[in-house]
Amino acid sequence: MQRRTRAVALAAAATLAGAGVTACGGGSGSASGDKTITYWATNQSTSLDADKKILQPEIDKFTKQTGVKVKLEVIPSADLLNRILAATTSGKGPDVLNIGNTWSASLQATGAFVDWxxxxxxxxxxxxxxxPAALKSTGATGQDPASLPLYTSAYELFYNKKLFEAAKISSPPKSWNEFVSTARKLTKDTDGDGKADQWGLGLQGASPSFAAHFAFILGTQHGAKVFSDHTPKFDEAGMVDGIDQWLSWIGKDGIVNPSDAETTDKVALLKNFASGKAGMILAQSSTGLTLGQYDMTTDDYGVAPVPAQDSPAAGAKDIGSFVGGINVAIFRNTGNLDGATQFVKFLTSAKEQVILNKVYGTMPSVTDAKDPAFDTPTLAVARETLTSRAVPLPQIAEEAQFETLVGQAMSSFAAQTATGKQPGKARIKSEMAAANQKLEAGS
Incomplete structure (x- = not known):
C-alpha cells in the first residue's frame, strides 16, 4: 500500500509539473561533516535577483548566529516542482526547500521529506x-507534518476605487449576482470605437493553477466535495456548476476581455488592473504589496472578501478561499539535519516571520509574529477569510492531479469560450468524468 501511495504521489506530481502548474538540475545535500546547507527558495517577488537581495542578508544573520553556512538558490515558480521531483528521484536535493502548500500531501507520499x-x-x-489554518496544509490528515508554514495567504477581491466612483458604484459586491452586475457597469467603450476597452474583471484564463483554484472555491460553494476519500468527484453537479460559473464570466456574462483567456502571466493581469483596463481582479493577498510597484496605493484600490453564492446549495460550504501559502521542508537525505532544523527554526521565528512576510506582503504563519504592517486592509480581509471562510485543498496524494487535470481542462474551455463557443454543462460534465478516469487509471 505504501509503495502504491508513493507511485500515485510521483505520478500526480509529475503530471502537475509537466503541465507547468505552479504553486504556488538537482542540488546536492550537505556532505557529512560539512556545516554548509543548501536552501531552495521560491521566487516570491518581482525577480530572482530581488529575492536574493531580500533573503541573503537574513541568511548572513543566521550564519553569524549559528556558524551554519547556507547556499541559497532561488527557483522560478514554474520550475520548482520539476526540480523537486528530480531531487526525490535522484536522492540529490537541497537540505531545506520551499514548496507550494497545496503539494504537501502529494510530496509527503514520496517519502523524500523529514516528518515533523x-x-x-x-x-x-x-x-x-x-x-491552525496554515498547519492544516502541511501534509496528509492524521500524519505528522512533512513541512511547516512559512508564508500564508488567501484569495480576495481587489477593486479599482476610481473606476467604481466613475460608475457610481458605492461598495464592492458581496454576492456573485452583485459581482456580475457590478462588472457589467465597469465594462465600457471608453474611446468611442464601438468596442469595450475597459472590463469589469481581469482574469488569468490560461493559467491551469488559477483555474483549478477557482474550480475548488466555486465548486465547494456549490456543494462539491472534489474527492470522496481518494476517489475523484470532478463530475459532481457542484463542480460542473462552479466551472460553468467561471466560464460564464468570459462568455455569456461578457465581463472579461476575451484575450484574458490567453493570459498566464500575473504581471500582465496586474498591469491591466493598475492601468484601469480592468475594474476588479481575484487574487491572493500578497497582491496588495505588488500593486505598489505599479504606483497603486490603498487610495487607488480597495479589498473585499471573495463573494458568496446567492442561493447556496444544500450542504454547501461558504468559502472564499483555500488556505494558500508557501511551506518549508527538510529533505530526508540531508547530511546536516541539525543545521537544517536550526535554519527552519530561524525562518519560522517571530522576528524573521515579521521581516519576511512584511517584504512579501503575506501573513506570518506563527501567532507570535506581531507588527502594524499586518494590520493593512488587505491582510485584515485575508485574516478574516482564513479564520472563517477558508479550507485547505484536499491533503491527499491525488490532489496534484486535480490541479492539472481540472486546471488544464478549464483553460481549454476558456479558450473556446473566448471565441464565442462556451461549453455547456453536459460537455463540462463529460470532460470532468474523463478526468476522473484518468486519475483513477494513474495517467
Whole structure:
C-alpha cells in the first residue's frame, strides 16, 4: 500500500509539473561533516535577483548566529516542482526547500521529506505556535507534518476605487449576482470605437493553477466535495456548476476581455488592473504589496472578501478561499539535519516571520509574529477569510492531479469560450468524468 501511495504521489506530481502548474538540475545535500546547507527558495517577488537581495542578508544573520553556512538558490515558480521531483528521484536535493502548500500531501507520499514529529516540532517552538489554518496544509490528515508554514495567504477581491466612483458604484459586491452586475457597469467603450476597452474583471484564463483554484472555491460553494476519500468527484453537479460559473464570466456574462483567456502571466493581469483596463481582479493577498510597484496605493484600490453564492446549495460550504501559502521542508537525505532544523527554526521565528512576510506582503504563519504592517486592509480581509471562510485543498496524494487535470481542462474551455463557443454543462460534465478516469487509471 505504501509503495502504491508513493507511485500515485510521483505520478500526480509529475503530471502537475509537466503541465507547468505552479504553486504556488538537482542540488546536492550537505556532505557529512560539512556545516554548509543548501536552501531552495521560491521566487516570491518581482525577480530572482530581488529575492536574493531580500533573503541573503537574513541568511548572513543566521550564519553569524549559528556558524551554519547556507547556499541559497532561488527557483522560478514554474520550475520548482520539476526540480523537486528530480531531487526525490535522484536522492540529490537541497537540505531545506520551499514548496507550494497545496503539494504537501502529494510530496509527503514520496517519502523524500523529514516528518515533523513531536520531538522535532519542539525544536521550533511546538505546534501551538503556528496558525491552525496554515498547519492544516502541511501534509496528509492524521500524519505528522512533512513541512511547516512559512508564508500564508488567501484569495480576495481587489477593486479599482476610481473606476467604481466613475460608475457610481458605492461598495464592492458581496454576492456573485452583485459581482456580475457590478462588472457589467465597469465594462465600457471608453474611446468611442464601438468596442469595450475597459472590463469589469481581469482574469488569468490560461493559467491551469488559477483555474483549478477557482474550480475548488466555486465548486465547494456549490456543494462539491472534489474527492470522496481518494476517489475523484470532478463530475459532481457542484463542480460542473462552479466551472460553468467561471466560464460564464468570459462568455455569456461578457465581463472579461476575451484575450484574458490567453493570459498566464500575473504581471500582465496586474498591469491591466493598475492601468484601469480592468475594474476588479481575484487574487491572493500578497497582491496588495505588488500593486505598489505599479504606483497603486490603498487610495487607488480597495479589498473585499471573495463573494458568496446567492442561493447556496444544500450542504454547501461558504468559502472564499483555500488556505494558500508557501511551506518549508527538510529533505530526508540531508547530511546536516541539525543545521537544517536550526535554519527552519530561524525562518519560522517571530522576528524573521515579521521581516519576511512584511517584504512579501503575506501573513506570518506563527501567532507570535506581531507588527502594524499586518494590520493593512488587505491582510485584515485575508485574516478574516482564513479564520472563517477558508479550507485547505484536499491533503491527499491525488490532489496534484486535480490541479492539472481540472486546471488544464478549464483553460481549454476558456479558450473556446473566448471565441464565442462556451461549453455547456453536459460537455463540462463529460470532460470532468474523463478526468476522473484518468486519475483513477494513474495517467
Amino acid at each position: 514529529d513531536k520531538e522535532l516540532m519542539a525544536k521550533v517552538g511546538g505546534e501551538s505556535r503556528f496558525l
